[in-house]
Amino acid sequence: MTTIDASGPLPRRALRALAALGALAVVFGICLAAVRLTHHGPNDPSSSGAAQGARPLPRAAAAPVTSLPGLAAPTGDPELPSLAGLHPRRGAAVQAAGPFDDRLTLADLRFDGKAVHASARVTSDVSDVLEFASRAGFYDASGRLVATATYTYHLDEEHPDAHAETPGGIPSEVKVFSIAVPAEARGSAVSAAVGVTVLVNE
Amino acid sequence: MRKRTTAATAAFAVIAATAGVATATALPATAGPSGPAAVTAAAGNDGRVKNVIYLLGDGMGRTHVDAARLRYYGAAGRLAMEQMPVVGQNQTYSVEKNSGQPGAADFKPNFVTDSASAATAWASGVKTYNAALGVDAKGTSVPTVMEMAKQAGYATGNVSTAEITDATPAGQMSHALARGCQGPSYSAASCQDTTVTGQPLPTTDVRVTPIAKQIARNGTADVILGGGLSRFDGADEQALREQGYQVLGSVASQTVATRTDLEKSSGAKVFGLFNRGNLTIEKFKRENPSAPQAAEPSLPEMTSKAISLLDGGKNAGNGFYLQVEGALIDKRSHANDAAQTLEETKAFDDAVKVALDFAKRDGHTLVIVTADHECAGFNIIEKGTFTNAEAAAPPTNVDSGNTANNSSTVRASGNTKDATRSTGPINGSGAGNTKNFAPATFRTADDPAGVQDGSTDASLWLTYLSGNHTGADVPVYGYGPGSQKLAGTIDNTDLFDIVGSALRLS
Numbered sequence A: 001m002t003t004i005d006a007s008g009p010l011p012r013r014a015l016r017a018l019a020a021l022g023a024l025a026v027v028f029g030i031c032l033a034a035v036r037l038t039h040h041g042p043n044d045p046s047s048s049g050a051a052q053g054a055r056p057l058p059r060a061a062a063a064p065v066t067s068l069p070g071l072a073a074p075t076g077d078p079e080l081p082s083l084a085g086l087h088p089r090r091g092a093a094v095q096a097a098g099p100f101d102d103r104l105t106l107a108d109l110r111f112d113g114k115a116v117h118a119s120a121r122v123t124s125d126v127s128d129v130l131e132f133a134s135r136a137g138f139y140d141a142s143g144r145l146v147a148t149a150t151y152t153y154h155l156d157e158e159h160p161d162a163h164a165e166t167p168g169g170i171p172s173e174v175k176v177f178s179i180a181v182p183a184e185a186r187g188s189a190v191s192a193a194v195g196v197t198v199l200v201n202e
Numbered sequence B: 001m002r003k004r005t006t007a008a009t010a011a012f013a014v015i016a017a018t019a020g021v022a023t024a025t026a027l028p029a030t031a032g033p034s035g036p037a038a039v040t041a042a043a044g045n046d047g048r049v050k051n052v053i054y055l056l057g058d059g060m061g062r063t064h065v066d067a068a069r070l071r072y073y074g075a076a077g078r079l080a081m082e083q084m085p086v087v088g089q090n091q092t093y094s095v096e097k098n099s100g101q102p103g104a105a106d107f108k109p110n111f112v113t114d115s116a117s118a119a120t121a122w123a124s125g126v127k128t129y130n131a132a133l134g135v136d137a138k139g140t141s142v143p144t145v146m147e148m149a150k151q152a153g154y155a156t157g158n159v160s161t162a163e164i165t166d167a168t169p170a171g172q173m174s175h176a177l178a179r180g181c182q183g184p185s186y187s188a189a190s191c192q193d194t195t196v197t198g199q200p201l202p203t204t205d206v207r208v209t210p211i212a213k214q215i216a217r218n219g220t221a222d223v224i225l226g227g228g229l230s231r232f233d234g235a236d237e238q239a240l241r242e243q244g245y246q247v248l249g250s251v252a253s254q255t256v257a258t259r260t261d262l263e264k265s266s267g268a269k270v271f272g273l274f275n276r277g278n279l280t281i282e283k284f285k286r287e288n289p290s291a292p293q294a295a296e297p298s299l300p301e302m303t304s305k306a307i308s309l310l311d312g313g314k315n316a317g318n319g320f321y322l323q324v325e326g327a328l329i330d331k332r333s334h335a336n337d338a339a340q341t342l343e344e345t346k347a348f349d350d351a352v353k354v355a356l357d358f359a360k361r362d363g364h365t366l367v368i369v370t371a372d373h374e375c376a377g378f379n380i381i382e383k384g385t386f387t388n389a390e391a392a393a394p395p396t397n398v399d400s401g402n403t404a405n406n407s408s409t410v411r412a413s414g415n416t417k418d419a420t421r422s423t424g425p426i427n428g429s430g431a432g433n434t435k436n437f438a439p440a441t442f443r444t445a446d447d448p449a450g451v452q453d454g455s456t457d458a459s460l461w462l463t464y465l466s467g468n469h470t471g472a473d474v475p476v477y478g479y480g481p482g483s484q485k486l487a488g489t490i491d492n493t494d495l496f497d498i499v500g501s502a503l504r505l506s
Helices: A012-038 A081-085 B002-026 B062-073 B115-124 B145-151 B167-173 B211-218 B234-242 B259-264 B282-287 B299-311 B328-334 B338-362 B494-502
Strands: A093-095 A104-111 A115-122 A129-139 A145-154 A174-180 A191-201 B051-057 B086-091 B155-163 B223-227 B270-273 B320-326 B365-370 B379-381 B440-442 B460-463 B474-479 B488-491
Touching: A081 A129, A081 A145, A081 A191, A093 A104, A093 A115, A104 A191, A115 A129, A115 A191, A129 A174, A145 A174, B051 B299, B051 B338, B051 B494, B062 B338, B062 B379, B062 B460, B062 B474, B115 B145, B115 B167, B115 B494, B145 B155, B145 B167, B145 B320, B145 B494, B155 B167, B155 B299, B155 B328, B167 B211, B167 B320, B211 B234, B223 B299, B259 B299, B282 B338, B299 B320, B299 B338, B320 B338, B328 B338, B338 B365, B338 B440, B338 B474, B365 B494, B488 B494
Parallel strands: A093 A191, B051 B320, B051 B365, B086 B488, B155 B223, B155 B320, B223 B270
Antiparallel strands: A104 A115, A115 A174, A129 A145, A129 A191, B086 B474, B365 B474, B379 B460, B440 B460
């Protein structure tokens, strides 16, 4: 029977073999560390969900999104389609439907032959009105729409009294306005309609 | 001899291999974001950020947080946001039109910001003028962190209790010279700003394109939840569907989506608007459970659903960036309504809890809570006292013991209540007086049972300074990897760098 004798020095060839094996093992450990350092685990956005496959590392986008394919550029200020379907009687000033009617009440409507007058009270919000626009239609004796015109309000933050009440103690959430009959309709306009086309609160 | 060699070789190999593995184990798992992790590995976080949830209490100043804590949890209690480990404060100033950035020769600060310029600060990292969105003070479009995240492969979400075209949500997914250019239609008055651009821009320029048109077409946010249905039209709905969005409700017929619609929603891209304007305050929904508005989801519900959509399904594994806004804190502070303000702050904090619960489970999420500005000078006054607004004159300002300390315009007397301006707690005996400047009073958890809101026995007395924004710094709270960068005093533009760094965008 052969016995294992561990006593005494190892021969040179055996020592070389041991050294090589040991070096290989250390290299293995270092490679394992390198893999852990660079592996993109499931929590890294550059790794994919199982359904998508591998994806490249994320790249920062430096450019803002400024292209909107398929969107036709507007040619002017908004119209109020509901004006075309109204035929107010002589001397009347009526409200035309608009996209923000659930946010305001129009009151004090009147037509004096030269202009239509109204007040709009914003009921949906109490912060400053940033933008307000109303569109008026003017009608002849047969009820035909003959002209339109617009009133606009824009809160100018640069103005020192930007957040103050308007003269007469009118709070900023009420817009009192008048829209004059355009020149081409003077003499023929006998009634008016008005609606709100733009409304933005802060 | 041979067996001795074999045994020795095997032993040496095992020792060497063990040393190699031990070396590998000792090294960090990954090169994570800059800075050490704020939460230890024992808390389930090893420093890697996969998601960022950014919660914004619009108008939420220091006192809004304090008052909500006292109201709902008592003096010894804490809101969810107050339990986050990192605390700081955020400077919010904006700049004038055409100003340079801080440090530039043409730098002109404006000490009181609005929501638009504040949103641009954290979304794009630049100071700009009030009303500007996604452009610097000279009108140049700048990328937003949500655009960058989206283009880098993250899923993105934008949730608000305001119209989704309003400043805070729009600051992440649009570029506009003026926040009033919201839609549904373009108008020169609301969209152009020749003070900045010199000449009117062509209507093909994105900076004068109604924000609703941009949101419906740029695909920047995958999940969009909030209000503002009236800003969108049928063409916008078609554009959304063509990009693969699941559209809740109907834009073309102006039919708002409901909580039920939200609960049933699925997919990678969801567009849901639950009111034609801003969403309804929680107080009204609570007091009117049968009203149509009660079908609107709350901010915590929208936050929870947004997280599930962004973290699961087709978005799973991508990581996400989600912005959540509690907008009605600001809007009801403008109204000086403390009762509504408190409930909106509580709802916002409940949304924060939803985000934190997810972050703690996930282990790789940075949560940031802050505000854009303070609104209305909200304050807590001592029980039984009164404010300047209730007084006949300002306080006395003399020092009889050392007259050198007197103020320049001497007021030897004053600081008495004016009965016409202070007719009892505004939510109590003085409720019917529309010119009443008295505080609103609220019971807290520390009050004896039977103490009512609106009574002088209630311990929490709340007042407002004005109906507008103030220039005070606002609180910042952070949880998760990289959150230590939020500690101390930061500028609101720093938030862009912090989020961008966390997501490895910059």
